[in-house]
Amino acid sequence: MWSVHKFGGTCMGTPQRIQNVADVVLGDSSERKLIIVSAMSKVTDMMYSLVHKAQSRDDSYTEELDKVFEKHMAAAKDLLDGENLARFLSQLHSDISNLRAMLRAIYIAGHATESFSEFVVGHGELWSSQMLSYAVQKSGASCSWMDTREVLVVKPSGPDMVDPDYVESEKRLEKWFSRQPAEIIVATGFIASTAENIPTTLKRDGSDFSAAIIGSLVRARQVTIWTDVDGVFSADPRKVSEAVILSTLSYQEAWEMSYFGANVLHPRTIIPVMKDNIPIVIRNMFNLSAPGTVICKQPANEDADLDACVKSFATIDKLALVNVEGTGMAGVPGTSSAIFSAVKEVGANVIMISQASSEHSICFAVPEKEVAAVSAALHVRFREALAAGRLSKVEVIHDCSILAAVGLRMASTPGVSAILFDALAKANINVRAIAQGCSEYNITVVLKQEDCVRALRAAHSRFFLSKTTLAIGVIGPGLIGATLLNQLRDQVS
Numbered sequence: 356m357w358s359v360h361k362f363g364g365t366c367m368g369t370p371q372r373i374q375n376v377a378d379v380v381l382g383d384s385s386e387r388k389l390i391i392v393s394a395m396s397k398v399t400d401m402m403y404s405l406v407h408k409a410q411s412r413d414d415s416y417t418e419e420l421d422k423v424f425e426k427h428m429a430a431a432k433d434l435l436d437g438e439n440l441a442r443f444l445s446q447l448h449s450d451i452s453n454l455r456a457m458l459r460a461i462y463i464a465g466h467a468t469e470s471f472s473e474f475v476v477g478h479g480e481l482w483s484s485q486m487l488s489y490a491v492q493k494s495g496a497s498c499s500w501m502d503t504r505e506v507l508v509v510k511p512s513g514p515d516m517v518d519p520d521y522v523e524s525e526k527r528l529e530k531w532f533s534r535q536p537a538e539i540i541v542a543t544g545f546i547a548s549t550a551e552n553i554p555t556t557l558k559r560d561g562s563d564f565s566a567a568i569i570g571s572l573v574r575a576r577q578v579t580i581w582t583d584v585d586g587v588f589s590a591d592p593r594k595v596s597e598a599v600i601l602s603t604l605s606y607q608e609a610w611e612m613s614y615f616g617a618n619v620l621h622p623r624t625i626i627p628v629m630k631d632n633i634p635i636v637i638r639n640m641f642n643l644s645a646p647g648t649v650i651c652k653q654p655a656n657e658d659a660d661l662d663a664c665v666k667s668f669a670t671i672d673k674l675a676l677v678n679v680e681g682t683g684m685a686g687v688p689g690t691s692s693a694i695f696s697a698v699k700e701v702g703a704n705v706i707m708i709s710q711a712s713s714e715h716s717i718c719f720a721v722p723e724k725e726v727a728a729v730s731a732a733l734h735v736r737f738r739e740a741l742a743a744g745r746l747s748k749v750e751v752i753h754d755c756s757i758l759a760a761v762g763l764r765m766a767s768t769p770g771v772s773a774i775l776f777d778a779l780a781k782a783n784i785n786v787r788a789i790a791q792g793c794s795e796y797n798i799t800v801v802l803k804q805e806d807c808v809r810a811l812r813a814a815h816s817r818f819f820l821s822k823t824t825l826a827i828g829v830i831g832p833g834l835i836g837a838t839l840l841n842q843l844r845d846q847v848s
């Protein structure tokens with residue numbers, strides 16, 4: 356059975372780190388291993404900037420290309436030697452000279468077609484994966500290199516989004532395996548081909564998605580995503596100092612959390628592995644002793660108390676709340692459709708929606724930068740209804756944030772929202788709007804941005820702090836010490 360590993364850009368950031376990655380790969384005793392890697396850190400940004408500079412006719416793209424070349428040459432010289440080093444450098448030379456020609460064409464045209472720029476930006480992965488594959492070979496292990504443009508076929512499915520073609524990709528993958536059987540395969544993250552064999556990418560940060568798709572194609576035992584944090588936190592540790600690493604998460608929870616911007620996984624990573632129940636493990640490359648976070652179908656042996664129902668908290672800032680209110684909405688079909696088609700026309704992204712069953716108001720949150728257009732569109736769309744008084748107002752509340760509590764078992768457990776709202780009330784925080792979907796994986800509240808961090812801390816400590824263990828030693832208890840011990844005993848019982 357295959358074990359799939361994905362190493363992000365920071366894990367591949369220096370030759371020493373690439374060597375460490377090779378050691379981790381060799382240390383996995385699985386029968387067959389497929390390793391997906393990102394470009395060395397910063398390289399993808401550099402590649403995008405090359406295209407950008409060339410198409411805006413900024414000559415400095417040539418120096419930047421030299422930097423890209425030097426960075427990889429230096430890394431390879433550090434990491435590799437002999438024939439493999441020579442092979443790598445000659446490939447690098449030829450890639451760079453092709454890129455130079457291509458960027459020159461972009462510079463002359465003053466424009467880069469999408470396929471040109473997709474071709475250019477994917478080079479970081481080609482180089483990082485070749486270096487790793489040679490580094491693994493150095494130990495004598497049999498290791499093949501895979502250019503995923505030969506096997507992964509994707510089709511565009513929206514702006515900056517692609518969907519994998521599993522059937523075609525599986526066919527190509529089988530063909531690839533029949534040509535190159537190996538126990539260890541090092542493959543490029545991020546890049547793929549269209550059905551017409553034109554190089555493309557899975558879009559920014561797409562290597563997690565590559566690993567999940569390939570994990571699903573080979574029916575992997577497990578997909579391990581190696582990164583630079585110990586796992587998934589219960590809240591953003593920069594905002595909540597008591598945030599803890601979660602040992603397990605369900606697919607749905609991880610999905611909700613990545614949606615709310617918990618910077619752990621590319622949101623689309625869950626979909627491919629979910630259907631085959633392949634667990635994803637998030638591990639820290641820089642702290643190998645940390646067990647990481649396991650994301651799987653339904654984590655086992657969870658304790659049944661209320662507090663454990665909430666797995667994590669996330670926030671989104673810079674939002675505005677739009678409130679459409681009026682007695683003329685009740686029982687009139689089509690009001691919400693009219694509202695949201697007006698919102699769609701201005702291309703705004705609706706983050707949450709809430710309508711009370713009295714139907715007198717619908718409110719929804721959109722990014723602050725989109726709210727002016729939304730409000731204008733609604734005023735135009737409902738001009739008559741507003742004039743006739745069927746709608747009383749279209750109101751905007753600026754500077755809002757969302758606080759979301761995520762947890763699978765909130766669904767089947769009464770009382771969770773009560774605890775959350777009680778914590779917010781005790782912290783004296785005014786909740787502007789609330790939404791809980793029927794899936795009940797998350798409860799979302801909208802509050803003023805200035806209250807957000809305080810709300811996050813209050814909610815987090817209400818659900819998580821109660822689990823903190825405290826060890827106290829009392830030396831030579833006299834009267835005061837003995838009284839303290841008695842009080843503690845009374846608290847426990």
Ligand code: ASP
Pocket residue numbers: 363364393394399400479544545558559560561562563
């Ligand atoms: N190197 C690509 C990027 O930075 C893909 C990835 O790292 O996931 O977007």
Ligand code: MG
Pocket residue numbers: 363364393560
């Ligand atoms: Mg990356």
